[in-house]
Amino acid sequence: MNKKVRVLLYLLSLSATALVFALLIFHGRIQKPVSTKQDNVAEQTEMVLETEKAAGVETELTTESAQEGETETETEANQKDTVLLFGGDVLIKASTESIYKKNGVTGLVSEEILAEMQNADIMMVNHEFQLSTRGEPMEDKQFTFQTDPKNVQILLDLGIDIVSLANNHSLDFGQDALLDTFATLDEAGILYAGAGDSKERAEELQVIEANGKKFGFLAATRVIPVAGWDVRNKQPGLFTTYDDTRLVERIRESKEECDFLTVYVHWGIEREEYPQEYQNVIAKHCVEAGADVIIGAHPHVLQGIEFIDGKPVFYSLGNYIFSNSIPKTMLVKVIIKADDTVEYSLIPAFAVNGQTQAMESAEAEKLYTYMNEISEKSYVNSDGSVTDKTE
Numbered sequence: 001m002n003k004k005v006r007v008l009l010y011l012l013s014l015s016a017t018a019l020v021f022a023l024l025i026f027h028g029r030i031q032k033p034v035s036t037k038q039d040n041v042a043e044q045t046e047m048v049l050e051t052e053k054a055a056g057v058e059t060e061l062t063t064e065s066a067q068e069g070e071t072e073t074e075t076e077a078n079q080k081d082t083v084l085l086f087g088g089d090v091l092i093k094a095s096t097e098s099i100y101k102k103n104g105v106t107g108l109v110s111e112e113i114l115a116e117m118q119n120a121d122i123m124m125v126n127h128e129f130q131l132s133t134r135g136e137p138m139e140d141k142q143f144t145f146q147t148d149p150k151n152v153q154i155l156l157d158l159g160i161d162i163v164s165l166a167n168n169h170s171l172d173f174g175q176d177a178l179l180d181t182f183a184t185l186d187e188a189g190i191l192y193a194g195a196g197d198s199k200e201r202a203e204e205l206q207v208i209e210a211n212g213k214k215f216g217f218l219a220a221t222r223v224i225p226v227a228g229w230d231v232r233n234k235q236p237g238l239f240t241t242y243d244d245t246r247l248v249e250r251i252r253e254s255k256e257e258c259d260f261l262t263v264y265v266h267w268g269i270e271r272e273e274y275p276q277e278y279q280n281v282i283a284k285h286c287v288e289a290g291a292d293v294i295i296g297a298h299p300h301v302l303q304g305i306e307f308i309d310g311k312p313v314f315y316s317l318g319n320y321i322f323s324n325s326i327p328k329t330m331l332v333k334v335i336i337k338a339d340d341t342v343e344y345s346l347i348p349a350f351a352v353n354g355q356t357q358a359m360e361s362a363e364a365e366k367l368y369t370y371m372n373e374i375s376e377k378s379y380v381n382s383d384g385s386v387t388d389k390t391e
Contacts, residue, residue, distance in 0.1 A: 078212035084262070084334040085120035086295045088317030090163075091128045092147045092154055095324065099354045105157040108321055110357040116331065116347060118159035121210040124217065124264065125320060126297040127155075127163035127170070127192070132180035135173030141225060144172035149184040156188055158321075162206055164219035164264040166194025166238050167298065171229050178236050193264065194219030194239045195231070202231040202239040203246070205254040213336065216258030220247050221266035222282070223298050241265065244282045248289045255290035260336055263291040268299040268316055273374050275303050275315040283313040292342070293334055302328060304375035307388040312344055312378065319351075326351035328359075328367050344386040346371070 099107040106114060117123050129145035131152055137144035155163070163185070171178055178195065185192050196202035206217045220241040224230065231237030241247040247263075255261055263286050267279050275283075275296075283294050287308040294313040296303065303316035318329045331347040348359040348367040359367060368380040379389045 079338045080211040081338060082122075082211045082213060082215070082336045083120045084215065084260075084293075084336070085117060085123045086262075086264075086314070086317065086332040086334070087117075087123070087125040087320040088297050088329060089128045089300060089319045089322050090125045090155075090160075091145055091319075091322045092151050093129070093145065095354060096154070096321070097147065097151055100151075100154055105154065107355060108154070109158065110355060112358045113331075113347070113349060113356055114158070116333075120159065120333075122162065122208050122215060123158070123160050124162045124164070124262070124295075125160055126167060126264070126266065126317075127165055128167055128322070129169055130171075130173050130177040130181050131184040132173060132177035134180060135177040138172055138174075138225070141172065143169070145169050146173045146177060149180060152184050152188045152190070155190055160190060161208065162191040162193065162217055164194050164266070164297070165192045166202075166219040166221035166240075166264070167266040168221065168223045168225060170195055170238060175234075175236050182236070191217070193217050194221065194266075195236065196239075197236040199231050199235070202237060203250050205250070205257055207258055211338075213260065214258040215336075216254050216261045217264065218247070218250055218254060218261070219264040219266075221298075222278070223266050223268075241282065244285050247282075248285050251286055251289035251291055259340075260292050260342075261290060262293050262295060264295045264297070266298045267296055268303065270299055271301055272299055273301055273303055279315060280306070283315075284308055287311045287313070293344075295332065302330065302371065302374075305371060305378040305380070305386060306375065307377050307390060310388060310391075312386065312388075320349075321351070321356055323351065324354045326356065328370070329356065330367065345384045346380060346386060347384065 096108065109117065129147055131149045132146060133148055165181070179197065182192065182197065191206045191208070193206045194202065196204065208215050220239045222241050224238060224240060228234045229238050230240045251261065251263060265282065267282065268275055286294055292311055295317065296315045297317060299316040300319050301316065302318045306313045314332050317332065319326050320329055327350060329349050329351070331349065333345045333347060335343040337343065348364040349356050350359060351357065364384065365382065368382065368384065371380045377389050379387050381387065
């Protein structure tokens with residue numbers, strides 16, 4: 001029904017109601033109310049409905065209007081851009097906690113960086129530690145990372161929505177500590193991918209809905225210290241991809257459940273700025289299976305960017321919140337437009353005294369130049385946007 005016609009009929013119904021009400025008063029049929037407030041409301045509602053029926057007005061008018069309002073709201077949401085933001089390795093340790101207690105979250109990231117993180121629709125990082133006070137550090141492992149579960153508040157303050165637990169530190173203090181990590185993240189409302197108390201949970205697609213679209217996230221690791229960390233060998237455990245057959249299967253299956261699929265992979269050699277050949281192979285298989293963007297971690301330094309069939313692979317984002325000093329790092333911003341086109345850009349950063357900060361323009365230009373030097377099939381423009389060099 002035309003909106004103007006419905007409004008006109010609604011006004012006529014109000015006039016009819018007033019007329020009937022006046023006639024009832026004139027004939028002395030309205031008496032001082034003696035029933036409860038609920039009874040009066042029911043009687044008045046019935047009277048209005050009868051009057052509307054007599055005037056030929058549809059009783060679903062209000063419902064129709066509400067439904068129309070909801071539809072308009074959904075339409076507006078579908079017309080919005082969605083911002084996904086990705087960071088590299090995050091480690092909360094004693095010095096991190098000390099800075100946070102003294103200066104708050106802006107002691108860990110500058111206000112400019114924090115605004116980017118909190119304003120993104122979805123923010124994801126690699127979670128390089130356990131949230132627990134239980135367990136013993138793994139024997140013969142050089143670095144083991146754990147922090148008190150209360151420090152999950154730091155992740156919340158940073159605006160982090162989802163993390164990858166598929167890495168070589170998620171079982172540093174054992175399986176009980178991993179279970180504590182699951183429980184702490186669940187309680188905080190932070191999703192995690194790539195690990196679980198069963199094979200099914202470790203491989204499970206994590207979905208976040210934003211602006212009328214479903215965004216899916218898978219995570220897997222090709223770096224674990226012992227085979228027992230693989231969820232197929234012992235549970236709880238991690239989703240591994242030394243053989244990428246299962247990861248490729250999960251990508252194909254997951255693509256049916258979401259509009260945009262991110263695959264976060266732990267791979268490569270530490271301190272190497274160029275990806276290994278196996279990284280290229282896995283990336284190609286992931287894209288062919290349906291991945292829309294691939295994010296990498298583990299080398300602790302930046303690695304290059306490659307487009308495969310129009311889909312970007314960011315081989316390593318390096319350390320993000322990890323060491324007191326980080327010479328160069330970056331956030332990857334992915335903007336999914338309302339028309340489903342996608343834009344990619346870098347937010348260059350560095351860390352000093354434990355605080356990750358945005359680079360000034362001169363330093364940012366140097367980082368863009370560096371990324372172009374170590375990337376073969378992509379180009380970082382002067383504004384930080386990333387484009388496909390093969391197109």
